[in-house]
Each structure stands twice: as C-alpha cells, then as structure tokens.
Amino acid sequence: MTNSGRWGLRASLAMCASISCLALAGLANAQVTLGSAVDFAVISDAGPLVLGNHTVITGTSTDVGATYGNVTIGGNNTMIPGDVVTSLFELGPGATISLANYAHVAGTCVTDGGAITLGTGATCANEDTTNTNPDIALIASAVNQEEDFDYAVTCLAPTQSIPAVNLAASKTQTVTDAVPNGLNVISTPSITMGGSSVLTLQGGSLDQVILETPGNMSLGYGAKIVLAGGLLAQNVWITTTTEPAGFNPPATTPSVFLNNSSVVFGSVHGGYTCSLGSGVTINGAIICDYGLTTGPNLTVHFAPATGLSLPACAG
Numbered sequence: 001m002t003n004s005g006r007w008g009l010r011a012s013l014a015m016c017a018s019i020s021c022l023a024l025a026g027l028a029n030a031q032v033t034l035g036s037a038v039d040f041a042v043i044s045d046a047g048p049l050v051l052g053n054h055t056v057i058t059g060t061s062t063d064v065g066a067t068y069g070n071v072t073i074g075g076n077n078t079m080i081p082g083d084v085v086t087s088l089f090e091l092g093p094g095a096t097i098s099l100a101n102y103a104h105v106a107g108t109c110v111t112d113g114g115a116i117t118l119g120t121g122a123t124c125a126n127e128d129t130t131n132t133n134p135d136i137a138l139i140a141s142a143v144n145q146e147e148d149f150d151y152a153v154t155c156l157a158p159t160q161s162i163p164a165v166n167l168a169a170s171k172t173q174t175v176t177d178a179v180p181n182g183l184n185v186i187s188t189p190s191i192t193m194g195g196s197s198v199l200t201l202q203g204g205s206l207d208q209v210i211l212e213t214p215g216n217m218s219l220g221y222g223a224k225i226v227l228a229g230g231l232l233a234q235n236v237w238i239t240t241t242t243e244p245a246g247f248n249p250p251a252t253t254p255s256v257f258l259n260n261s262s263v264v265f266g267s268v269h270g271g272y273t274c275s276l277g278s279g280v281t282i283n284g285a286i287i288c289d290y291g292l293t294t295g296p297n298l299t300v301h302f303a304p305a306t307g308l309s310l311p312a313c314a315g
Contacts, residue, residue, distance in 0.1 A: 030312040032152040035145030038304035039063050045143045047291030059302030065139040075100030083107035085135040110135040155313035158187035169194035177203035190215030193223040203231040208308055211238045216255050219262040227265045233284045235307035236266030267305040
C-alpha cells in the first residue's frame with residue numbers, strides 16, 4: 001500500500017471478498033472528516049503542482065503540497081505563509097521544489113530528497129531534503145484522509161438532485177438547502193457557468209453542504225460561486241468526478257476549469273486535474289487529483305473545511 005490514497009480505502013474495499021470489510025469501511029455510525037488535509041490550503045495529489053506568478057495565500061496553517069509530482073512556484077512576490085512539501089514516496093526519492101525569482105515561503109521547503117531550487121531573491125525560511133521531516137508523514141496522512149472523505153461522499157444519498165447547472169453569461173441561480181441545520185448533498189450532472197454568472201448556495205451557519213457532480217465544473221470569466229444565509233466556507237465542499245484508480249489519469253480535459261477572475265467560496269475538489277486561469281480567488285481550499293496548474297495572481301483566502309463531517313460508508 002502506498003502513502004498516497006491511490007491504493008487507499010477504495011482499493012482495500014475491492015478486496016472485501018477475501019478479508020473482513022468492517023474494519024476498513026468503518027461502523028455505520030462512524031464519522032469521516034478531512035483530518036490532516038485541513039492543514040493544507042492547496043494539494044495536488046498524484047500529480048505536479050504549478051502555481052503562477054504572484055500567488056498569494058492568506059490564513060493560518062497554510063501548507064501547500066504535492067504527492068507523486070514536483071512543485072513549481074511562480075515568482076513576482078508569491079507569498080506562501082506555511083510549508084511547501086512534496087514526496088514521491090515509494091517511487092522516490094526525487095520530488096523537487098522550484099521557486100522562481102522573488103517567490104517567498106515563510107515556512108520550510110520539504111522534499112523526499114529531491115533538489116530545492118531558488119531563483120534570484122527567492123526564499124524558504126528553512127530547507128529540508130532529508131526525507132525525515134514530519135511534513136512528509138503529514139501530507140501522506142492528508143491525501144489518505146482526503147481519499148477516505150471522497151469515498152464517504154460517494155456513499156451519500158443526495159438530499160437534492162437538480163438539473164445541470166448551465167448558466168449563460170451574467171445569469172444567476174440560487175440553490176437553497178433542503179435540510180436546515182444538517183448535511184445537504186446537492187447532486188447535479190455538471191456545472192457550466194458563463195462569464196460573470198453567479199451561483200448562490202444558500203443555507204445557515206450550521207449547515208454542511210456537499211455540491212457534487214459526476215461531470216466537470218467550468219466557470220467562465222468572472223463567474224462566481226457564492227454563499228448566502230450565513231452558510232460558511234468551511235462547511236462547503238464542491239467536488240467533481242470521482243477519481244479513477246491507479247497513478248495514470250485518463251486523457252481528458254480538466255475536471256475543474258476556473259477561468260480568469262472567477263471566484264469560489266468553499267473547498268474545491270477536482271477528481272482529475274484542475275486548471276485555473278489568471279486572477280482566480282478561492283475562499284476555502286483546493287485539492288486536485290493528478291495535477292493542478294494555475295495562472296498568475298491566484299489568491300487563496302484559506303478557510304479549512306473543519307465544519308464537514310460525513311457518515312462513513314456502511315460495511
């Protein structure tokens with residue numbers, strides 16, 4: 001079993017014919033959270049992470065990381081307030097971190113033995129390539145727990161099933177939760193939003209909202225997913241196609257595409273790769289499987305998904 005979730009809970013459940021599944025799946029009343037994943041503002045699981053110039057991340061415990069891929073961070077005064085970590089695990093050592101000119105990491109740059117390359121004026125507060133830093137275990141735990149969380153999402157019955165979100169430019173749509181003060185699972189075939197369109201998720205401060213689609217999520221220039229009614233970003237999970245098994249993603253377009261100047265409130269999960277344009281703002285966190293690439297001027301106002309707790313899949 002690898003340190004990544006690629007061979008995590010889902011692969012283990014497939015072996016249920018020969019071993020007991022109860023311990024793997026958990027008791028019916030057990031709860032699943034994101035665990036260590038809430039320490040990371042940005043994760044690329046099983047693929048490279050490329051952040052554009054002048055990326056700004058705000059908040060606390062704002063780590064950035066990748067597994068089974070290298071990290072490339074653009075310059076022009078990019079600011080990462082936490083640690084940056086990457087590891088190839090059993091495929092390594094060799095994962096690398098590269099900072100372009102005048103990129104700054106306030107914490108430690110951590111690899112599994114691969115090189116850390118700093119451009120002119122670029123800084124890491126500390127560097128550790130020994131493969132013994134606790135951050136290596138932390139990101140392994142983070143991606144495994146994120147995998148378990150994803151699996152729990154697939155076992156949830158929708159509380160609302162809505163038609164495909166297909167907003168033309170400058171149009172609006174509001175989805176109101178169906179379970180006040182509870183867990184709301186909103187299922188839609190796909191999410192496609194034209195330029196300057198707005199999708200509003202409405203709920204109270206005690207609500208948990210999962211917006212899930214087996215299709216892709218595409219936001220046009222300046223499109224927004226916003227919250228109303230007191231709904232909190234740390235209680236919102238927006239997720240696309242369930243990821244495939246194995247290390248090699250299918251040859252498809254990104255499952256999450258956020259065009260220039262788009263804005264999202266809540267944590268975004270991409271089941272395949274993610275592609276973000278210039279000037280995107282995430283008010284939450286972003287986790288992408290098989291790679292994440294952003295344009296310049298990304299802003300992440302980190303709001304870790306600490307308010308989400310899901311029932312585990314029944315054995």
